[in-house]
Amino acid sequence: MDHAPITPTTTPRSTTPPPVSAPPATAGPAMTARGLAKRFGTTTALAGVDVDLDGGRSLAVMGPSGSGKSTLLHCLAGILVPDAGTVTLRGREVGTLGERERSLLRRRHYGFVFQFGQLLSELPAIENIALPSMLLGANRRQATELAAQWMHSLGLAGMEQRRPGELSGGQAQRVAVARALITGPAVVFADEPTGALDQATGAEVMRVLTETTRAAGAALVVVTHDATVAGWCDESIEMRDGTVVDRGVLR
Amino acid sequence: MNNETDWDYLVPLLQKAFGETLWMVSISLLIAGVAGLALGLAVYVTRRGNFLENRIVFTVLNLLINTIRPIPFIIFVFAVGPLTMALVGRTIGIEAAIPPMAIMAAVAFARLVEQNLVALDPGVVEAARAMGASRWRIVWSVLIPEALGPLILAFTFLTIAVIDMSAVVGMIGAGGLGDFAIRHGYQRFNWEVVWATVAIIIVLVQLVQVLGNALARKALRR
Numbered sequence: 001m002d003h004a005p006i007t008p009t010t011t012p013r014s015t016t017p018p019p020v021s022a023p024p025a026t027a028g029p030a031m032t033a034r035g036l037a038k039r040f041g042t043t044t045a046l047a048g049v050d051v052d053l054d055g056g057r058s059l060a061v062m063g064p065s066g067s068g069k070s071t072l073l074h075c076l077a078g079i080l081v082p083d084a085g086t087v088t089l090r091g092r093e094v095g096t097l098g099e100r101e102r103s104l105l106r107r108r109h110y111g112f113v114f115q116f117g118q119l120l121s122e123l124p125a126i127e128n129i130a131l132p133s134m135l136l137g138a139n140r141r142q143a144t145e146l147a148a149q150w151m152h153s154l155g156l157a158g159m160e161q162r163r164p165g166e167l168s169g170g171q172a173q174r175v176a177v178a179r180a181l182i183t184g185p186a187v188v189f190a191d192e193p194t195g196a197l198d199q200a201t202g203a204e205v206m207r208v209l210t211e212t213t214r215a216a217g218a219a220l221v222v223v224t225h226d227a228t229v230a231g232w233c234d235e236s237i238e239m240r241d242g243t244v245v246d247r248g249v250l251r
Numbered sequence: 252m253n254n255e256t257d258w259d260y261l262v263p264l265l266q267k268a269f270g271e272t273l274w275m276v277s278i279s280l281l282i283a284g285v286a287g288l289a290l291g292l293a294v295y296v297t298r299r300g301n302f303l304e305n306r307i308v309f310t311v312l313n314l315l316i317n318t319i320r321p322i323p324f325i326i327f328v329f330a331v332g333p334l335t336m337a338l339v340g341r342t343i344g345i346e347a348a349i350p351p352m353a354i355m356a357a358v359a360f361a362r363l364v365e366q367n368l369v370a371l372d373p374g375v376v377e378a379a380r381a382m383g384a385s386r387w388r389i390v391w392s393v394l395i396p397e398a399l400g401p402l403i404l405a406f407t408f409l410t411i412a413v414i415d416m417s418a419v420v421g422m423i424g425a426g427g428l429g430d431f432a433i434r435h436g437y438q439r440f441n442w443e444v445v446w447a448t449v450a451i452i453i454v455l456v457q458l459v460q461v462l463g464n465a466l467a468r469k470a471l472r473r
Contacts, residue, residue, distance in 0.1 A: 114378055
């Protein structure tokens with residue numbers, strides 16, 4: 001292949017309204033969280049968690065089931081609103097925005113990779129990847145072209161018209177990675193991205209995920225209970241009962 | 252009395268009846284397709300745990316569907332007489348057949364739509380929500396495309412049910428193939444006419460089913 005693995009960074013956004021006071025891509029932390037707390041009924045899921053994340057860096061959030069790692073991801077990603085604490089994206093407080101604004105924020109500035117990919121089973125791979133771009137207002141042709149570039153750079157060329165059911169687990173997760181990155185997000189959130197894969201395939205998906213987010217300058221948060229998976233990230237935090245019990249910089 | 256069937260006399264009447272059936276079925280399906288899809292989506296999205304959860308709306312709509320659906324259609328046609336009168340200004344004739352057919356078909360389709368949506372993986376809706384898709388985008392970009400194949404099959408099923416209904420509204424002078432079979436066949440002890448009409452209905456239903464299957468296959472394997 002005469003093609004260097006490029007990461008398309010331009011997103012067709014011409015037809016979209018101006019972002020919620022678009023945070024500029026400046027140096028400095030992409031995302032910070034201070035004192036995040038969240039309770040569900042009488043259960044404390046988060047009890048004061050701080051996170052710092054730079055663009056192009058990756059963070060593994062580890063811990064056993066029920067330690068609060070998914071709640072942390074949901075609070076950072078604006079899916080949940082924390083009871084206390086702040087989340088800032090490129091210096092702007094976003095943790096407590098209203099539902100509509102958080103939706104817009106997720107659409108514009110975040111990418112998501114889920115455990116089972118959660119691809120639309122009736123849509124071909126290329127349309128699955130194009131979808132977030134179309135959610136942002138790109139027309140079908142622009143979005144499809146961009147999606148094709150992403151498929152090419154992630155080694156999925158030739159699989160454009162396959163449906164998720166016709167892809168292997170690793171291929172489906174690479175489609176999910178492309179879908180998360182197509183809008184040029186500031187932060188990519190991955191919740192157990194290798195949870196449904198075997199070791200070797202999981203490693204390959206983590207390699208693609210960490211390399212492409214780094215190349216795109218996006219920050220990456222990976223929730224996992226698997227130390228091997230965490231080993232692909234630059235930093236890690238270990239959680240227990242809603243607090244961070246250990247922090248490490250791996251590279 | 253001449254026992255031989257006078258097809259020269261009957262064929263034009265049969266053609267007219269066929270046209271009446273097609274007309275009633277098409278108009279009713281058009282209304283029921285739109286209304287049933289909207290109603291089915293509304294029940295689905297307001298269901299507990301879904302993204303527009305609303306107990307009051309869900310309960311009212313669900314009750315409405317459950318109340319109308321078990322009513323035998325032949326009774327329903329008469330029971331909605333006052334509503335039919337209000338809507339089309341008369342309770343007999345082909346226009347008067349549309350309201351009961353459309354309403355019954357709409358609630359049936361609503362249930363079919365809802366059942367097909369409930370069968371979808373809730374994870375994809377969750378994922379779309381996480382990605383920041385608006386509610387309308389979820390409906391148009393996720394729910395409908397994901398359920399398109401089964402929805403086409405459900406609509407095919409509905410079409411055949413409405414053809415069935417169209418035979419009943421002969422009771423209120425709406426004409427159609429069912430009415431033709433009864434008046435020119437059964438009531439004159441002419442089984443030839445009954446069977447000929449039945450054969451036409453079978454062919455019509457088969458054509459609908461074949462078309463529906465082909466469209467669904469296309470949707471499922473784009």
